[in-house]
Amino acid sequence: MSDTDSLKPFFDPKGIAVIGASQDPTKLGYGLATNLHRSGYKGAVHFVNIKGGTLLGEPIYQSILDVPDPVDLAAVLIPAHFVIPTLRECGKRGIRAAIIGSGGFREIGPEGLALEQETLRVAREEGIRLIGPNCIGLLDTHLPLDTTFLPPPGPTPGDVAFLSHSGAICAAAIDWARGQGYGISRLISLGNQADVTETDLLAPVAADEHTHVIALYLEGIRSGRRFIEQARSVVASKPIIALKVGRFESGRRAAASHTGALAGEESAYNAAFRRAGVLRADTSEEMFDQARALAWCPLPGGERVAVLTNAGGPGVTAADALESRGLKMAALGAETTAELAEILPAAASLHNPIDMLASATPDQFAACLRVLLKDPGVDSVMVIFPTPPMHTAGAVAKALIPIIHQAEKPVVVSVMGERLIQEAVEHLRAARIPEYRFPERAAAALAALVQRVDLLKHAAEEPIRREDVNPDIVRSILERHENTGNLPAPEVSQILAAYGIASPHMGLAQNEDQAAALAEEIGLPVVLKIASADISHKSDVGGVLLNLADEKSVRGGYQRVIKEAQSAMPGADLAGVYVQEMVPPGQEVIIGAVRDPQFGPVVMFGSGGTEVEGLKDLAFGLAPLTEREITAMLQGTWAGQKLSGYRNLQPADIEAVKESLIRLAQLADDFPQLAEIEINPLQVFQEGQGSAAVDVRIRIDKDQGNSGS
């Protein structure tokens, strides 16, 4: 049912039946009928309403069964309880696609949810794909086709496709687009997504030749891994930019480990978008601002921006905004500076940002832009102008447009003001050049282009998997254990060993003599740790002793650890004391993995120790990891940066950290039952000396083995 062919009638219907078409102008069914009629749709349009009559000069059929050929799409706007019988009739009539605008389903509570599930079941029996229920409909400005009931005017034809989980935002998006001077190619309101989701529509919408960029308004994604797969294949040719809302509800998970507590929904979405190559917008306005630049501009070769302006202040503002978004102010070549000097008066500032002074003429704007664009050290240009005192902003825009059109580098424009600049704005919009009122918004648009280049560079990277792992060992350990709970330390060590993650030698002592014997076998000095499934944070209860260097200390230590644990947690079940190899000093990092309900295993890396949750020096990636994700996690944290050495801290074995991350991610990906894995610390030795998983916790939850993602 998820093949793209079955979605074809939504975008290329031969005939559409409007079920619930109304003669009453105050009804949505009237709005839908008139929109479709007015849209210029070239196929057949049929109106259906049990009351019969005529509408817009056409007959209203009393049943869908009476509708003549061709008809392959139904737009349904009738009370919820009539939807199922209507779908039965649609099935009989041979219709295989329906847009259900009607409300009264999942959104009103359990009763509605039941009705929705039954509706889906019937649709599947009849072989009908559904968009909705509880949606605004869809439109295509190029086909053209409009099955929404939104008040006119519809959007201008354009190249931005908009897919939205919120219906209410669609009308605003259309109106905003019209006001901001860009057009929409397709708009789809997804409603409750009983059947078709945003993921299903990515490929069909990207296949539309008129769509240059896809903007998504998301409230959540149900099948995360499939979204990533679909998005990855789309973004290779067309950018996707998403606004994901609902952060305020996401809260924190109840979890036993740091990783579980910290790897929240937002971290998973960020990691997922990065893996999928999807740009994430911070605000609604930013999504549309950036979509325009993505649709219209060539991509830059790098992050070096030249700013050209007749106004010093806004030039400085632009430089601030560019740097805060990770872009760089281009250092201009000597030749460029010399040519600018020929064009501009002596008082002009020839350093980037280039301040041409208020006296700058349209010709000077054009000449300077030409010079900047040919500097190989300049990857993109931002032009900023408030209305010049002696010229119109429109004249400046007109002088710039042909140069921007010829350029192979992106140029964005900030025309400052509002009423006096309308002519300039209209010229630029007509020329499909992104323009913004403030330099900060223009900077955000350039940043999106640079981010797109970066995402494309890594788009083809596949997750890394190692061959020298032994999943059979893990499988047999998991088979021996309960459905949920923490695994005992020896099994934890075996699992790590099976995946090639080094951990210190250890054994369980149940009395002082066994502790002494194990210490001798392992080699002194040793570490003692309380062995108890009930104690999560051992060091908090005095349950860890380091660096015990002789038999006497080991024996005394055994008693002390037991005693401390008993007094700190009187009810705890104590299995004895682990005797562990004392590893040499090193940098301490935390690595962990947890299962996200949408996206499956998420891997965490950062500053380890007991203060993980306070310092929050953490980064996340989806398992299994790609090279790019590992690099991003290391570079994005202080823990990762200092592995290369810092002051008196020796450079540590970064390769060992990467290898541990790769293997941990692979383990988490292979066994969904491993609900949480946390290595804290992973002790990282000097370059070439490897690392050791000093303290490790694995919680299993076999129910997750079946849920998949």
Place this chain on the structure above:
Amino acid sequence: MSDTDSLKPFFDPKGIAVIGASQDPTKLGYGLATNLHRSGYKGAVHFVNIKGGTLLGEPIYQSILDVPDPVDLAAVLIPAHFVIPTLRECGKRGIRAAIIGSGGFREIGPEGLALEQETLRVAREEGIRLIGPNCIGLLDTHLPLDTTFLPPPGPTPGDVAFLSHSGAICAAAIDWARGQGYGISRLISLGNQADVTETDLLAPVAADEHTHVIALYLEGIRSGRRFIEQARSVVASKPIIALKVGRFESGRRAAASHTGALAGEESAYNAAFRRAGVLRADTSEEMFDQARALAWCPLPGGERVAVLTNAGGPGVTAADALESRGLKMAALGAETTAELAEILPAAASLHNPIDMLASATPDQFAACLRVLLKDPGVDSVMVIFPTPPMHTAGAVAKALIPIIHQAEKPVVVSVMGERLIQEAVEHLRAARIPEYRFPERAAAALAALVQRVDLLKHAAEEPIRREDVNPDIVRSILERHENTGNLPAPEVSQILAAYGIASPHMGLAQNEDQAAALAEEIGLPVVLKIASADISHKSDVGGVLLNLADEKSVRGGYQRVIKEAQSAMPGADLAGVYVQEMVPPGQEVIIGAVRDPQFGPVVMFGSGGTEVEGLKDLAFGLAPLTEREITAMLQGTWAGQKLSGYRNLQPADIEAVKESLIRLAQLADDFPQLAEIEINPLQVFQEGQGSAAVDVRIRIDKDQGNSGS
């Protein structure tokens, strides 16, 4: 020269001479003359140009000396080299205020700077106050008065005053304000600020009854402490919001300590704005968005916001944006929910954000808003609406306006879309209700109101100073020392002791025997530290040994420390080894102070140790510190938060940390020669046990003693 009376002619002139008035419409001198003429200014207007003639039906005098009474303000737009003789003539004519629009001064280089300094000298001799040179001029829409040469139309009269270091942004600001539907009370372009600065104008502009909020566009502040003083007294009655640009240029200071390296210009500006009670905007758009809300809305009682909308998606977006700005979604009272249920259909969501559904009528909007405003758990309301399908946005706006006007709580509105909502927007603007296209911008405006409340709450707080300090000791130590460099450890200890900051006992040993004797005197165990002015980071070179518990270890340690230092830094001048009391374990924080060139002593607090610059868990405040600043510094850092205890970390002596911060700040404030002071770590013991400045560095720079701030 800095008294407010001398500035009076700028804002209430009896007569204005336009020097450089031109008959040529392509000249700025023509623009100025016509703007002033057209502005409706009620005093006398005189045109002056050496060429003579007539302009706008008035005579052009060939010299300022010929101009009849009354005249007390000159607006000067003539080539730079004529400015000085003109000022002489103005002086003779009894004019005491001049706006110099002419360019060709500081902004063109050293030659121009010299001319500017000479101009200022002449102005002072003549008793003339100057705005500019190199500025656009000033305007007052209520007086009215317009001495700018900007292309018409000028701004609508309103309540936002705008003071700008950038002239170029003024035209854009006027045009933007007109387009966004708010008015300007006064606009002043400050130019090169040879004489009058933004600081001088705060009080006179705030005294204007038409000005409700002051917006500042700042590229830098020259006399930081005076700015804070002036701003503090203004914000008690009228809010100030500032955009400070130039972050990208600020870079980092070359400095010997962490504090010096990390307490950058931006930290100082942030601390200064907080102390001054000035709101800081992130972007140009945000400054104007927030200025409107500050000018028009009552202040909220707290941070709890109710969101009312006919559109679920934007409601969620609003909640995200509010929480990301530190506001809270109000929990509605049971009565409120019950009343909403009476108004709204069953499918509506009665939890905040309240989704009334797309079918909401203007009356329902009004009724629900009324209910929300009377809930004592609601401090402010955001209303969001895209055009409803069955009503106009204008009708919704009209229904809301009377309720918003009656409310004693702030209500901001997000009307989503662009063309279809113009009627609604116009109604709201006319009613002086802040409206924004997107919920995120409305959230930022509410956040500014909450921040304003917080700033007002602490506005009266005075810096804390202790009486039991002994500046004489510090003074006599400083007198004995070179002009610049690090102070030796014993003097450092004496300085701290003089200000009541506890540090461990210590002494300098120049050989093994002295070390052993000192250790016995201080009490074992002890710490050894290399004594060398050349070695900044002692532990990096093996120059620190901890916990030496017997004489043998002390003797061996002495030799080892010397040897390690010699091998790590062969050229370093070694004075011996400090023997220091070994203090008990505790939480390690860093506290420090450094002199900012604009704002004087800045104090830093955060996570100590060697990784300060990597972790960047830091907060800054201006010395001397207020209670609020100390609280902000502790709450704003992980180091401060964990002082209250965290997992197995015992609560530490927070009072001792506060006391150390107060005293360190007072010390830095009292002695400008103390260029950098850094205590790292300040070891903080358990509650009631105090703290100890374990490792301290003080760098003096006597040149700073004279510069002041």
